[in-house]
Amino acid sequence: MSQLLTPKAFFAGGLFCLIALSTTANAQWAVESRGELGLETRVFQPDDNPGTNDQNVAAAARLQVDSRKGDLRLRFRGFVRHDQTDRGRSAAFPEEAWAQWKGERFSLTVGWDMVTWTATEAFHPADVVNARYFDSNVENFEKVGEPLAQLRMKLGQGNISAYLMPYFTSPIFPSAQSRLSFTGPGVSMGGARWLTRDGDITRDRLGAQWAVNLQQTVGDADLSFHVLQNQDRYNPVIGIDPTRLEVHPLFKPVTQIGGTYQQVIEGLIAKAEFAYRYYDRSDAKPSPTFIALDPRQLTENRDHGVAALGLEYSVSHDIGWESTFIVEGQSVFAEGKGLNGNARIRHELNIFQRDVMGGLRLAFQDAADSTLLLFAVVDLENAEQMFGNLGYNRRLGEEWSLKAGLRFFNLPPKNPDMPVGFERWHKANQFTLTLMRHF
Amino acid sequence: MTKHRLLRPFPLTLSAIALLSGVFGNSEDANAESPEEKGLKIAQSLDRANEGYASESSTMEMTLVNAHGDKTSRKMKSQILETKDDGDKSRIEFEWPADVKGTRMLTWTHKKDDDDQWLFLPAIKRVKRISSKNKSGSFMGSEFTYEDLGSQEVEKFKHKFLADEMQNGRKIWKMERIPTAADSGYSKQIAWVDREYNNPIKIEYYDRKGELLKTAAFSDFKKFGKFWRLGKLEMKNHQTRKYSTLVWHDRKVGVAVDNALFESDELEN
Numbered sequence: 001m002s003q004l005l006t007p008k009a010f011f012a013g014g015l016f017c018l019i020a021l022s023t024t025a026n027a028q029w030a031v032e033s034r035g036e037l038g039l040e041t042r043v044f045q046p047d048d049n050p051g052t053n054d055q056n057v058a059a060a061a062r063l064q065v066d067s068r069k070g071d072l073r074l075r076f077r078g079f080v081r082h083d084q085t086d087r088g089r090s091a092a093f094p095e096e097a098w099a100q101w102k103g104e105r106f107s108l109t110v111g112w113d114m115v116t117w118t119a120t121e122a123f124h125p126a127d128v129v130n131a132r133y134f135d136s137n138v139e140n141f142e143k144v145g146e147p148l149a150q151l152r153m154k155l156g157q158g159n160i161s162a163y164l165m166p167y168f169t170s171p172i173f174p175s176a177q178s179r180l181s182f183t184g185p186g187v188s189m190g191g192a193r194w195l196t197r198d199g200d201i202t203r204d205r206l207g208a209q210w211a212v213n214l215q216q217t218v219g220d221a222d223l224s225f226h227v228l229q230n231q232d233r234y235n236p237v238i239g240i241d242p243t244r245l246e247v248h249p250l251f252k253p254v255t256q257i258g259g260t261y262q263q264v265i266e267g268l269i270a271k272a273e274f275a276y277r278y279y280d281r282s283d284a285k286p287s288p289t290f291i292a293l294d295p296r297q298l299t300e301n302r303d304h305g306v307a308a309l310g311l312e313y314s315v316s317h318d319i320g321w322e323s324t325f326i327v328e329g330q331s332v333f334a335e336g337k338g339l340n341g342n343a344r345i346r347h348e349l350n351i352f353q354r355d356v357m358g359g360l361r362l363a364f365q366d367a368a369d370s371t372l373l374l375f376a377v378v379d380l381e382n383a384e385q386m387f388g389n390l391g392y393n394r395r396l397g398e399e400w401s402l403k404a405g406l407r408f409f410n411l412p413p414k415n416p417d418m419p420v421g422f423e424r425w426h427k428a429n430q431f432t433l434t435l436m437r438h439f
Numbered sequence: 440m441t442k443h444r445l446l447r448p449f450p451l452t453l454s455a456i457a458l459l460s461g462v463f464g465n466s467e468d469a470n471a472e473s474p475e476e477k478g479l480k481i482a483q484s485l486d487r488a489n490e491g492y493a494s495e496s497s498t499m500e501m502t503l504v505n506a507h508g509d510k511t512s513r514k515m516k517s518q519i520l521e522t523k524d525d526g527d528k529s530r531i532e533f534e535w536p537a538d539v540k541g542t543r544m545l546t547w548t549h550k551k552d553d554d555d556q557w558l559f560l561p562a563i564k565r566v567k568r569i570s571s572k573n574k575s576g577s578f579m580g581s582e583f584t585y586e587d588l589g590s591q592e593v594e595k596f597k598h599k600f601l602a603d604e605m606q607n608g609r610k611i612w613k614m615e616r617i618p619t620a621a622d623s624g625y626s627k628q629i630a631w632v633d634r635e636y637n638n639p640i641k642i643e644y645y646d647r648k649g650e651l652l653k654t655a656a657f658s659d660f661k662k663f664g665k666f667w668r669l670g671k672l673e674m675k676n677h678q679t680r681k682y683s684t685l686v687w688h689d690r691k692v693g694v695a696v697d698n699a700l701f702e703s704d705e706l707e708n
Contacts, residue, residue, distance in 0.1 A: 034540045064541075064561075096564075102708070104699075116565045140563070159704050215704055220555065222568055222703065264553070267572030267622070316575045316624070365577035367503045367511045369539075398511060398536040438537030 028069050035063040038436040040081075044179045045429040051185035053177045058083040064096075073100040079142070088175025088188070089135055094145040105154045112145030115163070117213060117226060119260040119271040122357040122377065123330035125306035126226070126258040126273040129165070129211065131233045134182070135174040138351070138387070138422070139377070144169055158216035165209035168194050168231050168251070179428040182421060183238075183247050190246040193239070193290050194231055195298075197253050197280050201287040207231070221263035228256040232277065235302070235349055239292040250290060250298075253280040271310040271328075278303050297348075304349055305333040326359040326375070343381075351411075351422040354380045370394040386410050387425075403434040478598030478614055481632075486593050488637060492666050495519040497690040498534075503581050506680040511536075513579050520701050525549055526592055528701040533579075543706050546571070550592045559706035566706050575624025581683035582653060582674040586624055587644075595619055601629070610634040625652070636660045636667040651677055663692035 042056040064077040077096040083089040098111025115129035122139040132141035146169050152161040170192035174180040183189050194202050209230035216223050236249035258275030284298045292298050310328035317323065332353040334346045346353040359375030372392050379385035391405040408429040413419035419426065472480070501513040514535035520528045526548025533542045541561035548554045554571040574586035596616040604611040616628045626649050630639040639657055646652040654677065659670030668690060675682040699705050 034537065036538075114564045116563065118565060154699070157702070217703055222557075222566075262568040264555070264568060264570050264572075267553075267570050269568060269570055312570075314570060314573045314576070316573055320577060322573065322576045365580055367505065367509075367580045369580055395536060395538060401538050436538075438540070 030068045033065045036436050036438045037061050038434050040434045043431045045427060049185050052179050053086045056083055056085050071102050086175055086177050089178055091172050096145055107152045109150040112147050114143045114145060117224060117260055119262045119273050120308045120310040120328050121326055122328050123308035123352055125275040125308055126260050128234060131169045131171040133172045135178060135180055156216055160214045163211040165230060166206060168205040168207060171233050180425055182424055184424060187247055190248040193248050193250040195250055195252045195284055199283055199285045201284060201290050223261055225259040237292050237297040239290045241289045242291055243289055248290060269312040274307045276305040301335045302345060303335050307331055320365045322363045322365055324361040329356040356380060368394040384412055399438055401436045405432045474600045477600040481600060482593045482598045485637060493521050493693050494696045495692050496694060498688045500686050501581055502684045504682050518696050520696060530700055545703055545706055550594050554589060557703045557706060564707060566703055572622055574622055582676045582681055583683055584624055638667055638669055666692055
């Protein structure tokens with residue numbers, strides 16, 4: 001598994017699981033488990049490129065074990081995917097592997113965890129603590145567990161949490177053969193490089209990252225605000241190691257302030273997320289092992305804000321079906337003249353730099369929980385750029401489920417000879433079918 | 440107040456009839472009242488009679504049966520917390536089918552306003568606020584709607600006393616309830632309330648066109664302290680010929696529960 005993320009972390013998580021399980025010998029520990037085993041198939045519209053895989057067949061599994069005794073809790077939740085047709089797509093990582101003490105007002109959690117700071121369905125500018133597995137759904141990339149310590153205190157109608165994150169967790173990039181690759185056919189994304197606040201480029205994954213998050217319920221509204229200082233895993237600088245002729249992502253230090261909002265107003269659910277990111281001003285020192293393909297990404301002011309707004313409304317039909325309509329929009333505000341700032345930088349910062357999403361979730365309200373999901377995301381500044389999804393899922397009996405989906409991407413590159421980032425997903429239209437056994 | 444009955448279904452707002460003899464004596468004494476006044480008094484007294492249960496927990500098994508007789512099951516755990524000045528709070532954790540295991544729903548009911556509801560989705564570890572406005576949606580694909588299982592505050596209905604009846608040797612009050620919410624799935628409900636159990640033994644639900652839609656039958660009552668609770672509920676849909684049953688196990692009334700569990704930010708714990 002070439003993409004095996006931080007093997008030590010994963011196996012430490014596994015060890016944690018074993019310890020948790022071993023505690024079951026003591027009958028005072030209450031143990032619960034759940035998980036799923038899936039067979040996944042994915043077929044792309046052929047691109048006539050022998051260097052890419054137009055079909056994927058994979059087995060995937062997720063296991064969660066919870067153990068509890070008094071004020072103490074242990075959890076392990078890990079994910080494994082083995083792709084038979086593209087070994088580079090195979091991955092295994094802990095999503096959660098933590099120990100927690102929970103008192104009346106305080107709780108302390110130590111281990112790998114998923115932090116969710118989101119309110120909207122498609123755009124998630126505030127929800128950036130965890131690294132992502134980029135060979136999954138673009139509107140909801142799967143999260144990789146982040147090693148952290150969290151101290152939480154009840155406060156009013158909510159809580160305040162402080163986080164320490166001492167380890168830089170890299171995203172998992174699509175393989176060189178993947179149709180969803182960011183680097184192009186045959187070019188692997190090498191290991192992560194990290195820009196320190198002193199301007200050094202390093203492979204050292206240890207460093208200080210922290211966050212504080214305040215969460216409150218006020219009447220019909222749920223609000224949260226945060227300050228986060230970490231390595232930005234969403235806007236990597238792509239560069240080359242000239243000593244090995246390898247491509248690597250470089251992640252920069254960033255300070256983010258942001259928040260989320262959800263409120264029910266007469267059956268309508270209003271949602272919002274925002275974030276403003278300040279990048280460290282230190283110039284990157286020259287490195288013999290990393291040369292940025294576009295040096296401006298290291299020298300330009302790339303501070304920016306992102307705001308997402310959404311509305312959701314559900315109606316029941318006389319035949320028993322329920323429709324949920326979702327409308328969301330997101331805009332990036334970069335530094336530069338006027339509110340829009342530098343358009344080029346905005347486009348480089350986010351695939352959803354000024355986009356709207358319209359969606360419909362149709363629940364048939366039957367015993368199989370059959371649901372149809374249809375949505376499309378359109379770039380308001382370039383209507384040619386859009387992607388969409390038609391999905392159907394249902395339960396088969398009480399332990400199996402089936403998911404089928406059609407997804408299309410129309411992201412024509414500005415420079416056809418040199419597509420960048422998500423432009424490489426242009427025409428990576430795909431049909432997916434997943435059969436899953438839940439336990 | 441005892442109004443929130445999500446999964447402690449139905450009868451709490453119609454449920455204090457054991458004390459009604461002290462309030463109304465017998466129905467003849469109240470003849471001077473209009474049916475509406477008497478219906479409201481009964482509903483209010485039932486409500487008061489169920490005050491003081493403090494909290495409740497149980498596990499539940501729901502069976503869905505379609506028109507061909509095919510069965511599927513759902514399992515869940517429920518905890519309810521009584522509050523003093525507003526509707527009650529409830530927390531439900533779904534245990535079966537396996538794909539929804541770990542999903543949790545928190546409801547804060549209110550006397551007049553719409554309930555507050557949150558859903559915890561374990562797959563993405565997210566607490567999502569949801570709207571309680573869509574009352575006529577099916578609960579987990581069953582014949583029960585959120586309206587059936589949700590808040591039954593006295594203030595959310597217009598009540599009308601219809602008749603005194605005897606059924607199987609038991610004294611029954613026949614009542615009419617008309618939902619005040621414009622978005623209710625029902626035009627009216629007819630309830631047969633057992634005076635000893637402080638609960639309905641049957642409710643007929645009429646759709647927005649006035650046609651009989653469903654009938655709920657309540658049975659297997661047990662007494663917990665001074666409170667009667669049903670053990671089985673069956674809902675038949677006359678229009679689709681489907682039916683669903685809900686059976687309670689391990690019910691505990693008045694046990695201590697952690698109040699913090701009923702906060703939205705605690706749903707993931």
